[in-house]
Each structure stands twice: as structure tokens, then as C-alpha cells.
Amino acid sequence: MSEFHDLAELALNREGQSWGNLGYWEASSDYSDACRALALKLGEQAGLDQQSNLFDAGFGCGDQLLLWFEHFRVVKLRGVNLSQSQTAYAKAKLAEAGFPEAAAGLVQADITETAAWQAALGGDSPSHVLALDCAYHFDSRVNFFNLAQHHLAPAGRLVLTDFMLADQHHRGSLAHWLLRWMLRSSHIAEANIVHRDGYEQQLEASGFSDIRIIDISDHVMPGLAGAIRAFRQAGTSAGSARKLGWSGLIKYRVTGRFLKWAYHRSILRYCLISATKPAGPLESIAPNPDY
Structure with a gap:
């Protein structure tokens, strides 16, 4: 059975790169560079450093994992990803880069299930939980918030990029x-796409504070559409379009056009979000055992 989240993005990348997000296009015209720029934005907002104990929710094919290690020098890293093919690819990529212990800490599972967190963390409490361009795909983002708050260390930070409904919609x-x-x-899931006020209320209900939401739509949503158009024009001669396949090409053409339409019609906004678990004795929100 084929996976919705697979290795199709490899065809969009330069040789040796395997990024798979919407990209941050302010100073980039290349897909791999734009994806790396978005990951850098996320890591900088999180304040990652050599003391960071990181849990990556939805790590894709592993390029961002290498960024956390090589650029931010995080001390410890674990993660959960839904896709079997991507998880296997990421494990091999980390091991090849010299991080076999980190590769062992990657789990293929549903991030909204308590067992997935327990399998990856083994009772440890990370200082950071990151979700780069994937939370809108989770079966229940609310349950993800609850699980993140429950497992984070006191004063730990949740940082992610995500879609929200624009105020005009x-x-x-x-x-x-x-x-x-x-x-x-x-x-x-339609329940994952809410207005900004609703998004903040979900975070607060899960026990987070110090919530910050930064709208980065201008440098994300229109850029991918232009990149896919350029890829189509140049890809056939290089063989990339053939490697992506007809279904993959249609998928990304539709995605690019939709994002451009949703941006110009002020339907969706794309944001960088950070929130903090209280450092005090407040009881964490217990995850829903039904997920």
C-alpha cells in the first residue's frame, strides 16, 4: 500500500538533499535552500543550542535532523515520524553522517499516540519539541499539544510552523x-485549521503560556508555486520531472496553485509559533488515552 508521505520530494531537491517542507523563499530560489531556510527559522525561534534536548515531531527524510546536530549542536535528539519510507531514509542518513545513536532514537509511529512518545523518549523529558511544517497533517493537533506539554521538561518550549485561517475567511x-x-x-483534518484566536486558545487549554505567533506567509506561500513552475520548465531536460512521476508532478502543481490562491484570497496564513510550558508546579495536561 502506497504512503501519502513518501520519498517524492527527493526529485525536487539537489543531489544529496532530501528536504520536504514548503520553504522560506525570502532570499532563496532553490527548493533545497528554501527548505533549509525554513528549518533555520524554526531552530532560531526555538533558541536551540548545545544544551538542547530535542524531540522532533515529523522529521521527514532527515535533513532537518542533521541541521539540528551540525548547525545548532544539540546535545540529544529523538523523534517520531508517520512515514515508514521516510523514517528508514532518515535513519540511514543519520547513520551515514556519523550519528548512529541518534538514528536509533527515531521511531516510526503516529505522533498523536502516547505510545509513540514513550517509545522515543523512554521517560526522558526534552527541553524542546519541534514540528516543522507537519502539524496540520496530524490526526489531532490538539492531542499533539497535550502530549507535547505532558512530556516537555518544565520551562520547555514547543515551536512549530503551521497554517491558520485568515481573519477575512x-x-x-x-x-x-x-x-x-x-x-x-x-x-x-479540517479541525486543525482554525483562526489565530482559536489556535491560541488550544495552546492555552493544553497548558502553554508565553505564546508567540509570527505570520511568515509572504515568504512561504507564494514561493512554492513559483518553484514548482520553474521545476516543470527545467525538470524534463534534467530528468527530474520523470523521476517525480506524473502523479507526483500533479500533486505539487495542485499544491502550489492552491497555496498561491489561498494566499492572494486571504484564506490561509502560514505562521511560526512558539509556546512555553510553565516552570512552576502546575500539573501538566494528561494526554487523551483514546488516541
């Missing part, structure tokens, strides 16, 4: 029905 409109269709096609 209204449910029940034609644009909303088109959005619902695209969400279903992209394996995104």
Missing part, C-alpha cells in the same frame, strides 16, 4: 467549500 462561503475539498485531498 468565513465558514460557509464558496472559498470555504473549496478549502474543505483541498484539505481532504491533502489528508488534513
Whole structure:
């Protein structure tokens, strides 16, 4: 059975790169560079350093894991990823780069299940939980928030990039029905896409404070559409388009056009979010055992 999250992004990357996010295109025109730039934004917002004990939720094919080690010098890293093919690829990539112990700390599982966190962490409490361009795909982002708050060390930080509804978007409109269709096609639960106020309320209800939301839509959403168009124009001669395959090419063309439409119609915004678990004696939110 084929996976929705697979290795298709390899065809979009330069040789030796395997990034798979929407990219940060302010100073980049190359897909691999833009993806790395978005990961850097996330790591910088998290304040990663040599004391960071990091849990990566949805680590893809592993390029970001190498960035956490090689650029930010994190002391410890574990993670959970849903895709079997990506997890195997990431483990091999880390081991080849000289991080076999970190490769052993990567678990293929559903991030919204308590057992996945227990398998990866083994009772440890990370200082940071990161989710780079993936939380909108989780079966329940609310349960992810609860699990992150439950397992983080006191004063630990949750940092992620995610979509939100723009203030101008209204449910029940034609644009909303088109959005619902695209969400279903992209394996995104509609409950995960809320307005900014609702997003903050979800974080607060999970026990987080010091919430900061930065809108980075201008440097993310229009950029991918242009990159996919350029890829189509140049890819055939290089063989990349053939390697991506017809279904993959259609998938990314539709994604690029949708993001451009949602951006210009002020339907969705793409944000960098950070929140902190209280350092005091407040009891953490217990994860929902039904997930």
C-alpha cells in the first residue's frame, strides 16, 4: 500500500538533499535552500543550542535532523515520524553522517499516540519539541499539544510552523467549500485549521503560556508555486520531472496553485509559533488515552 508521505520530494531537491517542507523563499530560489531556510527559522525561534534536548515531531527524510546536530549542536535528539519510507531514509542518513545513536532514537509511529512518545523518549523529558511544517497533517493537533506539554521538561518550549485561517475567511462561503475539498485531498483534518484566536486558545487549554505567533506567509506561500513552475520548465531536460512521476508532478502543481490562491484570497496564513510550558508546579495536561 502506497504512503501519502513518501520519498517524492527527493526529485525536487539537489543531489544529496532530501528536504520536504514548503520553504522560506525570502532570499532563496532553490527548493533545497528554501527548505533549509525554513528549518533555520524554526531552530532560531526555538533558541536551540548545545544544551538542547530535542524531540522532533515529523522529521521527514532527515535533513532537518542533521541541521539540528551540525548547525545548532544539540546535545540529544529523538523523534517520531508517520512515514515508514521516510523514517528508514532518515535513519540511514543519520547513520551515514556519523550519528548512529541518534538514528536509533527515531521511531516510526503516529505522533498523536502516547505510545509513540514513550517509545522515543523512554521517560526522558526534552527541553524542546519541534514540528516543522507537519502539524496540520496530524490526526489531532490538539492531542499533539497535550502530549507535547505532558512530556516537555518544565520551562520547555514547543515551536512549530503551521497554517491558520485568515481573519477575512468565513465558514460557509464558496472559498470555504473549496478549502474543505483541498484539505481532504491533502489528508488534513479540517479541525486543525482554525483562526489565530482559536489556535491560541488550544495552546492555552493544553497548558502553554508565553505564546508567540509570527505570520511568515509572504515568504512561504507564494514561493512554492513559483518553484514548482520553474521545476516543470527545467525538470524534463534534467530528468527530474520523470523521476517525480506524473502523479507526483500533479500533486505539487495542485499544491502550489492552491497555496498561491489561498494566499492572494486571504484564506490561509502560514505562521511560526512558539509556546512555553510553565516552570512552576502546575500539573501538566494528561494526554487523551483514546488516541
